[in-house]
Amino acid sequence: MTLSRRAFAAIAASLALAASSGWAAAQDRVSVVATTGMIADAAREVGGDMVDVQALMGPGVDPHAYRQTRSDIVALANADLVLWNGLYLEAQMEEFLLELGRDQPVVAVAEGVPEDRLIGSADYDGRYDPHLWMTPELWSRVVETVxxxxxxxxxxxxxxxxxxxxxxxxxxxxxxxxxxxxxxxxPADRRVLVTAHDAFGYFGAAYDFEVIGIQGISTESEAGLRRVSELVDLLVARDIGAVFVETSVSDRNIRALIEGAAAEGHEVAIGGELYSDAMGEPGTYRGTYVGMIDSNVTTIARALGGEAPETGMQDLLN
Structure with a gap:
C-alpha cells in the first residue's frame, strides 16, 4: 500500500504522541532505530553508552519481504536517527523510509560505498546487490558511515x-x-557454495568461491521446478557433496535439491546453517556481526574440506 506524505505524517504523529512518554527517559541518549540486526550491532559498537539502539528485524527475519508495523512507525517517528541498509534490501519499506527522510535524519548506510565496489543485481535493473555485510572489508565502510x-x-x-x-x-x-x-x-576444486538464495555474491568475489543460489538476490524471486532440476544436474555432474541452509530463508528448496540428487544416486549433505540476512539470537556470540561472519566462515571452511577451529575465531582469541 502506498502512503501519501500527508497520510504518513498523520499516522506517524498520532502514534508518536501515544508513545512519547515512554521515550522521555531516554532523551539523554541518541535514540537509533536500525532496520537489520547487523546495522544495529554497528550502531551499538560505535555509539557505546551514548546510544539507545533498536533493531526492527530480529533473528530469522527476511528483510526483503519485511513491511513496517504500527509499532515500527512509532519507533521510527521518535528516533533521533534511522539507519537502514538501502540498495533495495528493505524493498517493501523503501518508499516509507525515503518519505520519512524528508523530516528527520534517515541514512541508507550501504549506499555510501563507492559504486565500483558494488555488484549488480540480477533481479532488478539498475540496482545493486545489497548484501555488503558478507565481507568484513566492505562492512567496515558501512561502519564508517554509521x-x-x-x-x-x-x-x-x-x-x-x-x-x-x-x-x-x-x-x-x-x-x-x-x-x-x-x-x-x-581446496580450489571444492570452492562451490550452494545456498538457498544468492546472498553471498560479495563473499564469492572476495574469496574466490563460486556461489550458486537457488533463488536470486531477493528471496521474493521464485525458484521453479526447472531451476531446481538444473541444479540437481549440476550437483551430480560436478560431484558437489554439500549445500547450505540459511536461518532467514525456508529450507524447502534445499531439501528438494538433496532429494533430487538422491534420486539420481548422488548423496548430498547439508554442510551447515548460514546466517545470510539476519544474525543469531540477541545476547549470543552469533547475535553479533563478528559472531555471525565467524560462524559462516568456520562452517563453510570445515564443510568444504578446509581447516578451521571448531569454535572458529573464538579459539584464536582465547
Missing part, C-alpha cells in the same frame, strides 16, 4: 564515536584476517 551519521546527529560525541569506531574497525580487521586464512584452506 560513525559519521552519529557525529552529525550528536556532534559533542564525536571523540567518543571516533574512538569506538577505531576499536571496532580493528576487530573487523582481525575478522577479515581470520576469514581470508580459513577460506584459503578450502
Amino acid at each position: 560513525r559519521d551519521a552519529l557525529i552529525e546527529v550528536r556532534p559533542e560525541g564525536a571523540d567518543t564515536f571516533t574512538a569506538n569506531a577505531e576499536d571496532y574497525l580493528s576487530e573487523l580487521s582481525d575478522l577479515a584476517d581470520y576469514t581470508a586464512e580459513a577460506l584459503s584452506s578450502v
